[in-house]
Amino acid sequence: MLVGIVGKPSCGKSTFLNALTMVNAKVGDYPFTTVDPNRGTAYVQSTCVCKELEVQDNPKNSICTDGIRYLPIQILDVAGLVPGASEGRGLGNKFLDDLRQADVLIHVVDASGSLDAEGNKINKGSWDPLKDVSFLEEEIDAWIKSIIMRDYEVMRKKAAAEKLRFSILLHEKLTGLAIKKHHIDASIREVGIVDNDVNTWDENLDTLITTIRRKSKPIVVVANKIDQPTSADNFSRMQNELDAKVFPVSALAEVFLRTEHEDKTISYKQGEAEFTMIDEEKLGDSKKQLLTKIQSDLLEKYGSTGVHDVLTNVVFDLLNMIVVYPVEDVSKFSDKSGNVLPDAYLVPKGTTAIELAGKVHSDFAENFIHGSLAPSGRRVGTDYELRNNEVIKIVSAVK
Template sequence: MLIGVVGKANVGKSTFFKSITLADILIANYPFATIDPNKGFAFVRIDCVDKEFNQQCNPRFGSCVNHQRFVPVEVMDVAGLVPGAHLGKGMGLTFLDDLRQADAFVHVVDMAGSTNEKGEPVEPGSYDPAHDIRFLEIELDMWVYGIITKGWEKLSRALQQEKGAVVKALAKQLSGLNISEGLVESLVKQLKLDPLLPAAWTEEQIKELAVVIRKKSKPMVIAANKMDLPTAKANVERMKKLFPDLIIIPVSAEAELTLRQASKAGLIDYLPGDKTFTLKGNVNPKQKEALDYIHKTVLDVWGSTGVQQTLNTAVFDLLHFMAIFPGGVNRLADKDGNILPDCFLLPPGSTAYDFAAKIHTDLATHFVAAMDVKTKRKIGRETLLKHRDVVEILTSK
């Protein structure tokens, strides 16, 4: 699974990415600071299952503090998009191409209204972020439309009256975007498009198809960024009313980055997603002032920096992934004594067998049954797993 961080130029995408990965990348107050995509690992936060077994786990990747487990997930930060990107403006087509493999998007918006449509800094409050929410959707929709309609005339005529052919051809055209044939088929049906007469589909209908394909295949959460600035508050309230169907989360990526760096430096105790932190170590007056400022302008007002919540929303609410732990009914530790060392993120609908295959092909090949470790009950190959299940795979050798 891959989460793409997208948005206009200079809105804080790289700051958001850096705050969740602590990767050493460029952040700068001018548009197009990022050109090549940055990829890295971040962590979703879940209630760990170790507590239910009265244990403290030892994660191989990530961490577990106060029974809050941080499970790795891959994220990508890309170059900024500008209006007209789908026509190639601002190298838009290249940048859009970087987004193909993403399963969901975090759309970072400058909610303070402190950057214009080109991403140039302007007086905070002087630019309406509603433009950014709309323009990005249009760019993504038109990008998908462009992919669908590439060679469409010839293709649609050739496939006339051939059962299932147009869906297959469309799915092939869109396969680089992580879009399956089943999804294309169901959306063509939903829009009541005649699969035997693709040449009769109107431009409007194909645009409509592009929109539903984009929404289904690249679901999106909006990170309303720069909430530490005073002009952001009224804007976020207005955006929530203006776009009631969108998930909009108040965020301060800069605050999160400061807190994570302070935590790494041993200055504070801070768990990403928390509404507070505690000072420790030698914090000088200037550092204390900066940390107090974050408490006052972000944590006390919004309940957290919003960054962890945004990532969790993308993985669990948009994509409905589940965190599943391998474990044994009689033993939760691996051979080195590490308790519940692994945790995997699996797509919805995953079965006990899918889980075996995810861990190792050998486990799938020799799969006999599985055990639900929490209930100590045997489960079959096709049993659907649930978020926070602990599963033991039983094999024939």
């Protein structure tokens, strides 16, 4: 799974990536600080099944601390997007091409309304952040359309001559954008296009593209810079007027708290509503004042800096993921080498035993015999739908 961070220049994308991952991507108060994308690994939290099973685990592909599993998620922070990017403005299609593989987008918006469409500083509060949301959606749609239009006539002719289904040609065209066949099929049904009637496509193409984009690259909105005085009102308007889920966030405050935690001046755990001061002398007066302000204006008001709530929501609500634990030994919950609950997999809700087998090893799906659930040992077949925190052995003919 790849999460893309998008938004106009200087809205705080790289700061948000740093807040999630602490990778130290370059941050600057001028547009296009980021040109080449920055990648990082963030960790989403889930209650580990080790607690329920009362075992001590030895995680391999994830981390477990105090009964909480931390599962790695790949995050990509790209260059800023300006209106007209799909026609080459700003860094143009480079930005968009970097996003090809993203399965979901986090749209970082400057909620304080202090940057114009191009990310230049303007008077505080003088820009309406709601406009950023529609701009971005329109740009992504225009980009997908430009890819389709390159071969639209050829596709049309081919479909008419060979009586082919449009969805198959469209999938071939869009597969490089991590757009799956089921996204296209569901969108065609929703828009009411007749798959093998070319004439019904033309008039519905724009609606179809928007529908495909919503399904294949869903967006959550981050109302960033919520620490600024002009942000609160904009945030409530965004919450009321947008279809997307909106989160109040201060990426800068999260980076500050985590840096101080690493410096051992405070004790702070990601996502929490409080911190404790450890070394007041080392902190000094100005940092102490800033911390008091963060406590009263941000943590007490919004419950946290918001950064981690966004990731949790993306993974478990928007993408509807569950966590499952494949093992080799159902009585010990271990792999071949005896590691207990070594791997935790994030899979979409509704994933079947055979689909999980394919994710663990492609040969396992082809040679699937059955699944065995732990601790009961109950046998399940190919179509068995996995539940959250299921521990399962895949039994296959492959040794």
